[in-house]
Amino acid sequence: xxxxxxxxxxxxxxxxxxxxAPVRATAYSKGVxxxxxxxxxxxxxxxxxxxxxxxxxxxxxxxxxxMYASNPAKQVSIHNxxxxxxxxxxxxxxxxxxxxxxxxxxxxxxxxVEMCLMDVPAMAEKFMPMFGxxxxxxxxxxxxxxxxxYFWRAYGQCKKQVTKTQNLRNQMRSKQLTVMLLSIAITSAxxxxxxxxxxxxxxxLKAGGPTPPQGFIALSQVLMFSIxxxxxxxxxxxxxxxxxxxxxxWKWMITKxxxxxxxxxxxxxxxxxxxxxxxxxxxxxxxxxxxxxxGSPNSSKEKIEKVIPILPDVEQxxxxxxxxxxxxxxxxxxxxxxxxxTEGCDKQN
Numbered sequence: 560x561x562x563x564x565x566x567x568x569x570x571x572x573x574x575x576x577x578x579x580a581p582v583r584a585t586a587y588s589k590g591v592x593x594x595x596x597x598x599x600x601x602x603x604x605x606x607x608x609x610x611x612x613x614x615x616x617x618x619x620x621x622x623x624x625x626m627y628a629s630n631p632a633k634q635v636s637i638h639n640x641x642x643x644x645x646x647x648x649x650x651x652x653x654x655x656x657x658x659x660x661x662x663x664x665x666x667x668x669x670x671x672v673e674m675c676l677m678d679v680p681a682m683a684e685k686f687m688p689m690f691g692x693x694x695x696x697x698x699x700x701x702x703x704x705x706x707x708x709y710f711w712r713a714y715g716q717c718k719k720q721v722t723k724t725q726n727l728r729n730q731m732r733s734k735q736l737t738v739m740l741l742s743i744a745i746t747s748a749x750x751x752x753x754x755x756x757x758x759x760x761x762x763x764l765k766a767g768g769p770t771p772p773q774g775f776i777a778l779s780q781v782l783m784f785s786i787x788x789x790x791x792x793x794x795x796x797x798x799x800x801x802x803x804x805x806x807x808x809w810k811w812m813i814t815k816x817x818x819x820x821x822x823x824x825x826x827x828x829x830x831x832x833x834x835x836x837x838x839x840x841x842x843x844x845x846x847x848x849x850x851x852x853x854g855s856p857n858s859s860k861e862k863i864e865k866v867i868p869i870l871p872d873v874e875q876x877x878x879x880x881x882x883x884x885x886x887x888x889x890x891x892x893x894x895x896x897x898x899x900x901t902e903g904c905d906k907q908n
Contacts, residue, residue: 561627561736563642564620565794567649568743571609571616572787579606580784587777592666592675599675600664607657607698608650610751610783614702615649617744621709624733624740628713631729656698659683659690691762695755703748710741739797743790750786753779 582602586592592599626635665678679687717734757779760771794801 560623560637560642560645561620563646564616564623567646568613568616568620568790571613572790575606575609575784575787579609583780583784586675587780591672593673594675596666599666600661602675603664604657604661606783607660607694608654611656611698612649612653613747613786614698615653617740617747618702618705618709619645619649620740621706621713621744624737625709625713625716628716628733628737631733656694659687663687688762691759695758699748699751699755703744706744710737710744713737714741735797735799739793742793742797746789746793747786750782750789754783 579602582594582598583606585594594602660677663677663679663683664675666673667676667678668674669676713733714737717730717737753775757771757776764770795805
């Protein structure tokens with residue numbers, strides 16, 4: 560459950576960096592709004608939906624962290640349906656909280672320049688000031704208070720149980736997890752606070768009153784988006800599981816690249832045959848007999864010849880016998896021809 564909530568928090572951070580930060584950077588750099596009507600209506604709503612989802616996720620993970628710190632040795636099985644229900648509920652509530660920004664955001668031409676503004680109709684003039692007060696309370700203040708309460712109780716449980724010797728590893732792990740998640744909550748609250756100050760300043764601006772400086776508004780936006788970069792750094796510094804996961808990904812990438820590199824290196828060597836140290840001359844190659852299949856008579860005969868030297872007379876004798884093997888094998892009276900063969904050999908000698 561905790562891993563799923565941390566993954567949901569990282570998903571919200573990634574969505575802000577990929578979709579919202581480039582839009583805001585483009586709008587501030589150009590000074591005019593030329594990104595279209597749909598982007599104007601959805602940009603602020605999407606930013607606050609992701610930030611509200613992060614706040615609600617921090618509350619949920621603080622609650623689960625307290626449950627884990629209360630008894631870290633207890634094995635609790637949570638169904639996937641429960642996890643998905645919690646995640647879907649977080650995103651549905653987060654998408655409904657800033658919904659008025661979607662309804663009332665539109666593009667308008669002011670002094671010949673197209674701008675993205677909040678155009679509140681007359682029927683909603685009483686509702687929008689209330690929304691300006693309730694939205695920071697629901698998206699920032701209450702989640703922060705609830706998360707602080709659960710983290711305080713979780714840390715108290717860790718301090719009580721750290722003196723016990725049994726299940727010491729689980730107790731230390733729960734303490735590290737509590738400190739890491741508490742650091743994420745505090746960092747998010749501090750970096751998000753200037754954005755809410757600018758929000759309340761704009762929404763409760765009186766006629767003729769001082770407007771917030773553009774530099775302060777830009778700084779608050781930068782700090783808000785920097786939360787998405789600060790959370791992975793906290794995971795990297797304080798989470799052993801995150802470090803092991805990164806090491807596993809790095810090893811997998813190295814092992815995946817090594818077969819590819821070996822294929823590129825082995826391709827030229829596969830086309831060329833390895834030459835022996837001593838290459839025989841063309842004259843000697845003609846005298847080398849062809850290799851026969853293992854187990855054949857010729858191969859066994861060659862092996863015998865290599866081991867035992869054969870005299871010329873004996874070699875001629877076996878050559879004549881090999882020339883007419885059928886006649887000798889079919890001779891019904893071989894003893895009568897033995898003398899003739901002996902006389903023929905004497906004459907040759």
